[in-house]
Amino acid sequence: MRGGITKLQAILIAVIVVVAAAVGTYVAFVSVPRAVPRLEVLKIGVQGPMTGPAAYAGRDFMNSYRLKLEEIGGKIMGIPVELIPIDCESDPEKAVRAYERAIMVEGIHVGACGWHSSVHLALMDVWAANKFPHIAHFGAAHTILEKFRSDPEYYKWTVAKWWPVPEKLFVAYVEVIFSAVERGIIKPKTRSISIYVEDTDWGRSAGKTIAAAFEKRGWKVASFDVGAIDETDHVPVLTKVKALNPDVFFGTWTSAIAGTSLVKQIREVGLRAIVIMDGLGWIPQWYEMTGEASDYVIDMIPGYATPEAKEFARKFEEKYGYYPPPSSAGLAYDNAGFAFAVIEEVLRRTGGVWDEEARELVVKIVREERFEYREGILMECYTEDPNDPPDLVVGEGYYIFPVIQYFGGQGRVIWPSAWAEAELVIPPWFED
Amino acid sequence: MDITSIIGAILSGLSRGMIYALMSTGLALILGILNVPNFAQGEFYMIGAYLSWFSLVYLGFHPVVSLIIALSITFIIGMACDRALFRPLRKLGGREWLLNVFVFTLGLSVIFQNTALVVVGPLYYATPYIWGPEVINILGARISIDRLMIIFVASIVISALWIFLKYTKLGRAIRAVAQDSEAASLMGVNIENIYMITFSIGCALSAIAGALMISITPVYPMVGSIPTYKSWFVIILSGLGTIGTCIPMGVLLGIIETLGALFASEGWQNVIYLVIACIILIFRPYGIFKRGVVKGIWER
Numbered sequence: 001m002r003g004g005i006t007k008l009q010a011i012l013i014a015v016i017v018v019v020a021a022a023v024g025t026y027v028a029f030v031s032v033p034r035a036v037p038r039l040e041v042l043k044i045g046v047q048g049p050m051t052g053p054a055a056y057a058g059r060d061f062m063n064s065y066r067l068k069l070e071e072i073g074g075k076i077m078g079i080p081v082e083l084i085p086i087d088c089e090s091d092p093e094k095a096v097r098a099y100e101r102a103i104m105v106e107g108i109h110v111g112a113c114g115w116h117s118s119v120h121l122a123l124m125d126v127w128a129a130n131k132f133p134h135i136a137h138f139g140a141a142h143t144i145l146e147k148f149r150s151d152p153e154y155y156k157w158t159v160a161k162w163w164p165v166p167e168k169l170f171v172a173y174v175e176v177i178f179s180a181v182e183r184g185i186i187k188p189k190t191r192s193i194s195i196y197v198e199d200t201d202w203g204r205s206a207g208k209t210i211a212a213a214f215e216k217r218g219w220k221v222a223s224f225d226v227g228a229i230d231e232t233d234h235v236p237v238l239t240k241v242k243a244l245n246p247d248v249f250f251g252t253w254t255s256a257i258a259g260t261s262l263v264k265q266i267r268e269v270g271l272r273a274i275v276i277m278d279g280l281g282w283i284p285q286w287y288e289m290t291g292e293a294s295d296y297v298i299d300m301i302p303g304y305a306t307p308e309a310k311e312f313a314r315k316f317e318e319k320y321g322y323y324p325p326p327s328s329a330g331l332a333y334d335n336a337g338f339a340f341a342v343i344e345e346v347l348r349r350t351g352g353v354w355d356e357e358a359r360e361l362v363v364k365i366v367r368e369e370r371f372e373y374r375e376g377i378l379m380e381c382y383t384e385d386p387n388d389p390p391d392l393v394v395g396e397g398y399y400i401f402p403v404i405q406y407f408g409g410q411g412r413v414i415w416p417s418a419w420a421e422a423e424l425v426i427p428p429w430f431e432d
Numbered sequence: 433m434d435i436t437s438i439i440g441a442i443l444s445g446l447s448r449g450m451i452y453a454l455m456s457t458g459l460a461l462i463l464g465i466l467n468v469p470n471f472a473q474g475e476f477y478m479i480g481a482y483l484s485w486f487s488l489v490y491l492g493f494h495p496v497v498s499l500i501i502a503l504s505i506t507f508i509i510g511m512a513c514d515r516a517l518f519r520p521l522r523k524l525g526g527r528e529w530l531l532n533v534f535v536f537t538l539g540l541s542v543i544f545q546n547t548a549l550v551v552v553g554p555l556y557y558a559t560p561y562i563w564g565p566e567v568i569n570i571l572g573a574r575i576s577i578d579r580l581m582i583i584f585v586a587s588i589v590i591s592a593l594w595i596f597l598k599y600t601k602l603g604r605a606i607r608a609v610a611q612d613s614e615a616a617s618l619m620g621v622n623i624e625n626i627y628m629i630t631f632s633i634g635c636a637l638s639a640i641a642g643a644l645m646i647s648i649t650p651v652y653p654m655v656g657s658i659p660t661y662k663s664w665f666v667i668i669l670s671g672l673g674t675i676g677t678c679i680p681m682g683v684l685l686g687i688i689e690t691l692g693a694l695f696a697s698e699g700w701q702n703v704i705y706l707v708i709a710c711i712i713l714i715f716r717p718y719g720i721f722k723r724g725v726v727k728g729i730w731e732r
Binding site: 050051052053055056058059196199225226227228230231232233234235236237239240242243256257260261264267268269270284288289290291292293 | 433434436437440441444445448549553554555556558559560561565567573574575576647648649650652653654658689690691692693694697698699701
């Protein structure tokens with residue numbers, strides 16, 4: 001057999017091939033559990049409006065995340081952590097582009113945080129398409145839950161929605177107003193409410209919730225207006241509202257320019273109503289923009305009540321030079337703690353590897369295993385509601401916001417009664 | 433709807449309209465004389481607002497002083513921009529000047545916005561009021577002193593500009609350049625200086641608008657975008673490059689917006705004026721106040 005191989009050589013080659021295949025199979029599937037190496041750097045995408053009309057929230061998110069990361073030594077399970085900001089510019093379309101870029105180009109391993117409901121809603125498709133877990137987005141609107149319920153398996157990647165739907169929280173406003181009516185503190189003239197909210201999923205969802213709650217109690221909705229998120233001249237709408245003479249005015253704006261302008265212009269047009277301005281306290285330095293026009297305004301924000309919370313506020317102010325707004329900076333600090341704790345648990349189970357299984361584990365730990373975070377500074381316990389995911393459990397001992405009333409730039413708790421520092425005070429012009 | 437609400441909306445529209453008038457007069461001045469469609473006009477509004485906030489809130493100056501500071505520093509920045517950026521482009525651009533400058537001012541706008549983002553950050557700066565917290569009652573409608581002062585100061589500034597253009601030697605030179613730059617040059621007018629001064633006046637008008645608005649619209653890097661496009665809308669409807677007609681058109685736009693919000697809803701105000709704009713442009717493509725056929729401004 002000139003130029004060929006002998007029978008012995010053929011048998012030898014066959015044996016070598018079989019042995020190599022067997023060894024290869026063993027190495028691939030048995031001896032080494034994973035092909036993916038242990039992480040060298042863990043990249044966490046921190047989503048939020050870093051620029052644009054709600055840039056204050058993005059700044060607070062990043063500062064709180066950095067502070068929390070610094071406190072845990074910059075590492076999770078010994079792996080250095082890099083925080084990658086994902087700027088949505090308060091625009092869902094830009095958010096989608098920025099998030100896809102963060103996954104594809106920046107190579108983030110997991111996402112966390114976020115502010116707007118409309119952005120949350122848009123990003124749910126990005127997370128689902130990429131099978132990418134995102135922990136604790138603040139987007140609250142009811143439309144998020146509706147989208148999740150439309151296909152819970154497909155949209156499972158949004159976990160621990162950090163701000164519950166308005167109806168779960170706004171019960172408190174309704175309670176405050178109607179309890180004051182029952183006690184004769186408020187003597188309604190028209191038994192009506194005017195609603196003026198930002199034209200976003202959050203604003204509309206919040207407005208509809210309040211409208212339904214008041215209608216259920218026999219009041220009528222005198223007007224329901226929506227305005228652009230960055231609108232600053234509300235006088236025409238407020239002029240119309242004033243002519244309707246409502247007893248209660250409800251507004252909610254996530255944009256600093258719109259919210260503070262609205263509060264000032266309510267006083268300017270001389271609206272004789274009890275004003276609920278949900279979210280005014282989210283904005284840092286809001287009192288510098290509104291001045292005394294914010295007196296008597298009712299809002300709902302968490303506060304720094306415990307020694308740990310006060311210590312956080314002190315450290316934050318010392319490090320960044322401004323007082324941390326509880327609704328953005330304070331909640332983001334707990335948000336970071338929750339996200340880091342979940343990620344640590346995942347890494348502990350996977351031995352420092354971040355792959356498809358790790359991403360699935362994020363969802364499993366939070367949703368199926370009902371992960372509880374009790375080291376927060378604002379709420380006693382953060383845990384996903386098994387009956388209504390991805391919302392958190394709301395109520396005493398879990399997630400609850402006190403209702404406050406502002407005077408001289410300071411909020412006084414008026415609800416729940418167990419925490420109340422003062423009674424609701426009716427503005428003198430209401431009786432005129 | 434009661435009459436008081438309508439009066440209130442008209443007063444609010446008047447103050448809004450005077451801001452549009454100030455901005456669009458500056459824009460029309462620059463467009464009519466330099467042939468520059470200045471898309472960076474809003475950034476001078478932003479600079480004026482920042483300067484006003486800084487001098488009013490941070491340094492604690494009187495509102496009049498803060499207005500003068502905003503006006504004069506923006507005027508100097510305008511001079512520097514023309515000398516350093518537009519003059520070389522004018523010389524090199526030739527027949528392509530208009531297209532070049534169109535892209536150039538868009539780029540300038542982005543550069544100014546991002547520079548502000550880096551220098552002052554993305555946060556908002558505002559003050560509860562500029563002139564005082566008082567609210568005045570006019571025929572039953574309430575209007576804040578700040579809004580009244582917008583109407584008052586803008587009227588004074590526009591009147592002063594009109595007197596300057598009509599009765600001063602420099603003003604006559606500017607008008608001469610607007611009519612025929614070559615003839616004006618032959619008569620000894622320094623065209624380059626006129627261009628520089630005109631550009632700076634246009635920028636200063638925007639700065640005053642920004643400075644007057646800081647108690648209503650907080651200042652942030654992108655604050656000039658909406659006033660810019662509204663001003664473009666005003667000068668397109670009133671007739672490109674016609675200066676005097678920007679005032680009634682600006683006021684008209686302001687009042688249409690506020691009445692639209694009053695009778696329909698806040699969200700409808702933009703729809704209403706854009707529908708009106710489309711109708712006007714169909715019947716008078718050269719603008720409400722301009723006579724003649726449609727011509728490119730470079731053909732005039």
